[in-house]
Amino acid sequence: MIMVMETERLILRPWTEADAEDVYRYAKDPEIGPAAGWKPHESVEESRAVIRDILSAEGTYAVVLKETGLPVGSIGIMRNTDHAKGEDTAEIGYWLGKPYWGRGLIPEAVRECLRRCFAELNCSEVWCCYYAGNEKSRRVQEKCGFRYHHKIENCVNSLGVCHTVYVNRITKAEYEER
Numbered sequence: 234m235i236m237v238m239e240t241e242r243l244i245l246r247p248w249t250e251a252d253a254e255d256v257y258r259y260a261k262d263p264e265i266g267p268a269a270g271w272k273p274h275e276s277v278e279e280s281r282a283v284i285r286d287i288l289s290a291e292g293t294y295a296v297v298l299k300e301t302g303l304p305v306g307s308i309g310i311m312r313n314t315d316h317a318k319g320e321d322t323a324e325i326g327y328w329l330g331k332p333y334w335g336r337g338l339i340p341e342a343v344r345e346c347l348r349r350c351f352a353e354l355n356c357s358e359v360w361c362c363y364y365a366g367n368e369k370s371r372r373v374q375e376k377c378g379f380r381y382h383h384k385i386e387n388c389v390n391s392l393g394v395c396h397t398v399y400v401n402r403i404t405k406a407e408y409e410e411r
C-alpha cells in the first residue's frame with residue numbers, strides 16, 4: 234500500500250526516480266548532506282541512484298510543497314536504527330532544500346510523522362538526533378517536543394567526520410500531554 238500523508242502545506246509521498254533533478258537541485262548543496270551524515274550529490278545520476286538505493290526505503294517520504302507540487306526535502310520514519318531498536322520504536326530523520334529553510338516546513342512534516350508513529354505504528358517512543366552545533370535541527374526537535382536523552386561523543390560517521398551526536402526522544406505520554 235502506498236502511504237501518503239498530508240499537512241496544511243505539504244504532501245509526504247514516496248520518492249520516485251522521476252524526482253532525481255529535484256533531489257540534485259538541493260542535495261548538491263554542501264550545507265545539506267554533511268549536516269545529516271551524507272556527502273553532497275555530484276550529479277543527477279547520483280541523485281537517481283540515491284533515490285533507488287536509499288530514499289526508496291519504506292517510511293521515507295518526499296516532502297512536496299502543495300503550492301508547486303514539487304519535492305523540496307525528505308523525511309523518514311526509520312525502524313531498527315542504532316537508537317531505535319524494537320517494534321515499538323522509530324527514529325525520524327530529515328533535510329530540506331536551503332531556499333525553503335525557516336518556514337517551519339520540516340517541523341510541520343515531523344509533527345505529521347509523529348502523529349503517524351503514535352497513532353498508527355504503535356510506537357511508544359520516537360527518537361531524533363543531531364550533530365552538536367546543528368542549531369537548526371536542534372530547534373526543529375525542540376519545537377516538536379523531543380527532549381534530550383543522551384549524547385555520544387567522538388562518533389565517526391560514514392564520511393569519516395567525528396561528531397558529538399545528541400540523541401533526543403519523545404515518548405507517547407509526552408506526545409499526548411502536548
Ligand SMILES: CC(C)(COP(=O)(O)OP(=O)(O)OC[C@H]1O[C@@H](n2cnc3c(N)ncnc32)[C@H](O)[C@@H]1OP(=O)(O)O)[C@@H](O)C(=O)NCCC(=O)NCCS
Nearest residue numbers: 265268269327328329334335336337338339363369370372
Ligand atoms: C534542519 C532543517 C531540516 C530545518 O528545517 P526548517 O523547515 O527550515 O525548520 P524551521 O523553519 O523550523 O527552522 C529551524 C531553525 O533554523 C534556523 N533558520 C531558519 N531559517 C534559516 C536560514 N535561512 N538560514 C539559517 N538558519 C535558519 C532558525 O534558527 C530556526 O529556528 P527558530 O524556529 O528558532 O527560528 C534544515 O535547516 C536543513 O535541512 N538543514 C540541513 C540538513 C540537516 O541539518 N538535517 C538534519 C540533520 S539532524
